[in-house]
Amino acid sequence: MTVKIGLIGCGGIAGAHVKGYLAASENAKVTAVSDIVEENAKRRAQEVGGAQIFSDYNVMLAEADIDAVDILLPHYLHKDAIVAAAKAKKHILCEKPLCLTLDEAAAVKQAVDENGVTLMCAHNQLFIPAIQRARQLLDEGVIGDVYQIRTTDSFYHRFRTEDIGWRGHRELIGGGELIDTGYHPSYMLLYLANSKPAQVTALLSKHRLHFMDGEDTAQVLVRFENGAVGNIVTSWAFEPAGSTERFSITGEGGSIYSYGNELYVKMRGKEPEVISFAPVETTFIPEIADFVTCVRDKRRPIHTEVEGIQVLQIILGAYRSDEEKRIVDL
Numbered sequence: 001m002t003v004k005i006g007l008i009g010c011g012g013i014a015g016a017h018v019k020g021y022l023a024a025s026e027n028a029k030v031t032a033v034s035d036i037v038e039e040n041a042k043r044r045a046q047e048v049g050g051a052q053i054f055s056d057y058n059v060m061l062a063e064a065d066i067d068a069v070d071i072l073l074p075h076y077l078h079k080d081a082i083v084a085a086a087k088a089k090k091h092i093l094c095e096k097p098l099c100l101t102l103d104e105a106a107a108v109k110q111a112v113d114e115n116g117v118t119l120m121c122a123h124n125q126l127f128i129p130a131i132q133r134a135r136q137l138l139d140e141g142v143i144g145d146v147y148q149i150r151t152t153d154s155f156y157h158r159f160r161t162e163d164i165g166w167r168g169h170r171e172l173i174g175g176g177e178l179i180d181t182g183y184h185p186s187y188m189l190l191y192l193a194n195s196k197p198a199q200v201t202a203l204l205s206k207h208r209l210h211f212m213d214g215e216d217t218a219q220v221l222v223r224f225e226n227g228a229v230g231n232i233v234t235s236w237a238f239e240p241a242g243s244t245e246r247f248s249i250t251g252e253g254g255s256i257y258s259y260g261n262e263l264y265v266k267m268r269g270k271e272p273e274v275i276s277f278a279p280v281e282t283t284f285i286p287e288i289a290d291f292v293t294c295v296r297d298k299r300r301p302i303h304t305e306v307e308g309i310q311v312l313q314i315i316l317g318a319y320r321s322d323e324e325k326r327i328v329d330l
């Protein structure tokens, strides 16, 4: 079966997703694209070797020959697109964040449940081999009970007032950096903790991108139901210090940590063992392949709307914590 896909939004990140569909061409084909900017839609249609073009995704949902949609819109438009696609009985891959509020999340969950479609959150960094192996080692109990997890995603963003677009406006992005790039270390934390978030506290800062409504940097602490405590550092203001790991997990028997392409397993009092992986060119190719397989084989994605909502709870809890200067129970 070839899974037929319709793109909703054909801007920047659509280019990376298109490469994923081209790499999965044995099992998937983009047959329709939609964007309010015709030029963007035409470019993506050309890249996939031809597709029906729509300016209104609702018309695409009603008329195009598609099994699934890939939602690649600015954040404030995610909820309406998910609900419309679910009502049209299309399976859904949705870029982060799932949506912007817990009311929106409830509407998303209801639409997905009532219409029996699969929703996969496009949490592409879960497809980094080192993080999947870390999860596997944790499941095997290699370091025993987990005490602390740290995830980081920080870089020097060159945004200027004139090119930040919808990301500069709180109501369109849903906050600031934390609900955008900060979404990645948040879902990585959830994946590694493998437990429900229970409490969150955060400090937000604006170090450099003063023209944004929201924060350019966030430090977040999360306590999970299983007792593990997570620490997220995320920023568009600065490159991380040279020694900063991408993620680390510390437990009863030792620690597991990674800077990207390798995984270190260090049992207490011993030298670390290193597991190396081939460098990953792009995580979008395995992400799209996984979505196509989930739709074709009716398999549950790693993160559905269930985990998408938990990530959103962490982020919205962090915003509330910073605003109200307190620890927030989730």
Ligand SMILES: NC(=O)c1ccc[n+]([C@@H]2O[C@H](COP(=O)([O-])OP(=O)(O)OC[C@H]3O[C@@H](n4cnc5c(N)ncnc54)[C@H](O)[C@@H]3O)[C@@H](O)[C@H]2O)c1
Binding pocket: 008, 009, 010, 011, 012, 013, 014, 034, 035, 036, 037, 040, 055, 057, 072, 073, 074, 075, 077, 095, 096, 097, 122, 124, 165, 180
């Ligand atoms: N996973 C990642 O690493 C990653 C990286 C970048 C962006 N993203 C996510 O991808 C999504 C899109 O980001 P982007 O950088 O591509 O944004 P973008 O602004 O480049 O593209 C958005 C596109 O949506 C179109 N659009 C706007 N309103 C529309 C509507 N009503 N109907 C149809 N199309 C409409 C715009 O014309 C534009 O082409 C966001 O959710 C963002 O967080 C993820």
